Amino acid sequence: MKLAAGWLALLAAIPGAAQASSPSSGKEAFEGRCSACHAESGWATRVLKRRLPGDQAVLAKRTGLTAAFVKVVVRHGTGSMPQIRKAELDDATLDAIARYLEGPK
Amino acid sequence: MAASNKFDAALDAFARIVGPDNVTRAAEARYEYADAMAPRDPASYAPRGAVAPASVEEVQAIVRLAGEHGVPLWPISRGKNFGYGGSAPRIPDIVTLDLIRMNRILEVDVEHGYALLEPGVGFDDLFEYLTANKIPLWMSAPAHTWGSVVGNALERGVGYTPYGEHASKICGLEVVTGTGELLRTGMGALAGSKTWQGFPYGFGPAWDTAFMQSNFGIVTKMGLWLMPEPENTVSLSMALEKAEELPAAIDALRPLKLDGTVQANPSFGNVIRTLATRATRAEYYQGAGPMPADVLEKARIKAGVGHWNFSVRLFGDRKINAINADKVKAAFHGKVSAEFQQSEWNRGEPLRNSGSPMPSLGALGVVDWLGGKGGHLTFSPVSPFSGAEAWKQYTLIRGMFEDAGFDYYGGFTAGQRYLNHITMILFDRSQPDMLERANKLFPRLISTAAKNGWGEYRTHVLWYDEVAASYDYNHGAMRRWNEAVKDAVDPKGVIAPGKMGIWPKAYRKDRA
Numbered sequence: 001m002k003l004a005a006g007w008l009a010l011l012a013a014i015p016g017a018a019q020a021s022s023p024s025s026g027k028e029a030f031e032g033r034c035s036a037c038h039a040e041s042g043w044a045t046r047v048l049k050r051r052l053p054g055d056q057a058v059l060a061k062r063t064g065l066t067a068a069f070v071k072v073v074v075r076h077g078t079g080s081m082p083q084i085r086k087a088e089l090d091d092a093t094l095d096a097i098a099r100y101l102e103g104p105k
Numbered sequence: 106m107a108a109s110n111k112f113d114a115a116l117d118a119f120a121r122i123v124g125p126d127n128v129t130r131a132a133e134a135r136y137e138y139a140d141a142m143a144p145r146d147p148a149s150y151a152p153r154g155a156v157a158p159a160s161v162e163e164v165q166a167i168v169r170l171a172g173e174h175g176v177p178l179w180p181i182s183r184g185k186n187f188g189y190g191g192s193a194p195r196i197p198d199i200v201t202l203d204l205i206r207m208n209r210i211l212e213v214d215v216e217h218g219y220a221l222l223e224p225g226v227g228f229d230d231l232f233e234y235l236t237a238n239k240i241p242l243w244m245s246a247p248a249h250t251w252g253s254v255v256g257n258a259l260e261r262g263v264g265y266t267p268y269g270e271h272a273s274k275i276c277g278l279e280v281v282t283g284t285g286e287l288l289r290t291g292m293g294a295l296a297g298s299k300t301w302q303g304f305p306y307g308f309g310p311a312w313d314t315a316f317m318q319s320n321f322g323i324v325t326k327m328g329l330w331l332m333p334e335p336e337n338t339v340s341l342s343m344a345l346e347k348a349e350e351l352p353a354a355i356d357a358l359r360p361l362k363l364d365g366t367v368q369a370n371p372s373f374g375n376v377i378r379t380l381a382t383r384a385t386r387a388e389y390y391q392g393a394g395p396m397p398a399d400v401l402e403k404a405r406i407k408a409g410v411g412h413w414n415f416s417v418r419l420f421g422d423r424k425i426n427a428i429n430a431d432k433v434k435a436a437f438h439g440k441v442s443a444e445f446q447q448s449e450w451n452r453g454e455p456l457r458n459s460g461s462p463m464p465s466l467g468a469l470g471v472v473d474w475l476g477g478k479g480g481h482l483t484f485s486p487v488s489p490f491s492g493a494e495a496w497k498q499y500t501l502i503r504g505m506f507e508d509a510g511f512d513y514y515g516g517f518t519a520g521q522r523y524l525n526h527i528t529m530i531l532f533d534r535s536q537p538d539m540l541e542r543a544n545k546l547f548p549r550l551i552s553t554a555a556k557n558g559w560g561e562y563r564t565h566v567l568w569y570d571e572v573a574a575s576y577d578y579n580h581g582a583m584r585r586w587n588e589a590v591k592d593a594v595d596p597k598g599v600i601a602p603g604k605m606g607i608w609p610k611a612y613r614k615d616r617a
Contacts, residue, residue: 036229037469044470046472050202082469083137086133088184
């Protein structure tokens, strides 16, 4: 199969999907950047279920999270979670995620 | 100039190239670029700063400035080399060159089956790109997909499709040298070449492999062959209930790998490797030291898994796969007590369970085996493709793990003519005694393996020198050669001093 040159040109120089667009909200950012591990079925949720009661292991449902705590955990890592640096997750996106997780559930 | 001033001045200069937002100062770099799975204080080998360029031109400018300031650089792609040091450098007096912002998928040629990638492209990115654009090419990926496609291939990472020996699917590199020059390998050395990602060798000496597990240059683009989506895949999975059945299974598989019947890389994972993906050790055993054999056997039965668990996956035309599946089953029949469980995938069905890697970070969950702050060290000797030799390696290494108080976690992944024996020392980073035992065990494993003629295919950043020293033919002729090349191509030693035990002249005092 030979695809048209124009189609191939369309493929050129497109950023990796994870950085492709700026999320419009903290919820969207959380789902795009964190849910691979922190979705209800994610490995991080399974790990947290070993330590926390009920829905508290699911970050999107967890109560009592503060934005400051979220930011420290992301930048420094905790337990089995590796840290995530600024070059990978910029401060503005992390702020949005942290505020979303701090918000009412 | 005082050392800290030298690094501050270099970071200031880098900031003028990439902007201050893309420079990380020492206070943050100490934790942002530390080894997330560290077996000792991660700050003790964290860098003094980091710079994240977005283009080849910025990389060249940074390399030149680094040379002027006498500041070495530690290039990383995405920094997810967990178990081998993650994003951490060999020496702390260094600035990390973080290539994660260079994350463009520059080209995917469907007809010729390749991609041209920048180092910041993750496996998840490539998967999403291929599927979103309905491109009938499959990538190969390691156990977790957070890392860089380029970085993993350059470190000779392993996947589980017929293209699973990732380094062998590299075709053409673009490299920034230690003096800031730009070169392209293979056919890319011909300006305007139409076969850079087609013919791997070029004219004269071929250098692609010299830039893998190496500090001879900084790879800024990489060609990678991708596998055409098969019509059909067949999975033949087996659980061996007795540890002693491993040699027979390996010997049954060998001729099938040699003659190409099995093109993917089956991985024989031990019972702890399987259990650790499901639960913590405390669910089975609360005592100290390695799990006793009777407890482990009860845990294995309770979980309904084998002592060794593996899957032979066939990729290709349906009719050919059917013939080869019969051939595989016949080869194992009577050699081991278990039978294969067979399943099939056909093009057009959902990809899950097809054998195509799916985005997943689930493999990272095993570091919670001991609870607390999980960490791991990966010890990866290569074994001959022989049941007897693999058994010898397994029993020796397992014994050493257990003598040091650790559960043996490991598996043998089959290449075409070798086995990658990938083991992990799993520990709780909050327990100093456990870390001390892991740090003592690791160099013993290296020296014991070398005495038996087994070398590591890859190792943790803290033990580059020990592994490099074990490659000692003719009093270390290979290391002398590597360092002669290093001094010639990077005279100031700007790029990754100590990487793989290769030290430029100015830094040889730092060799362990």
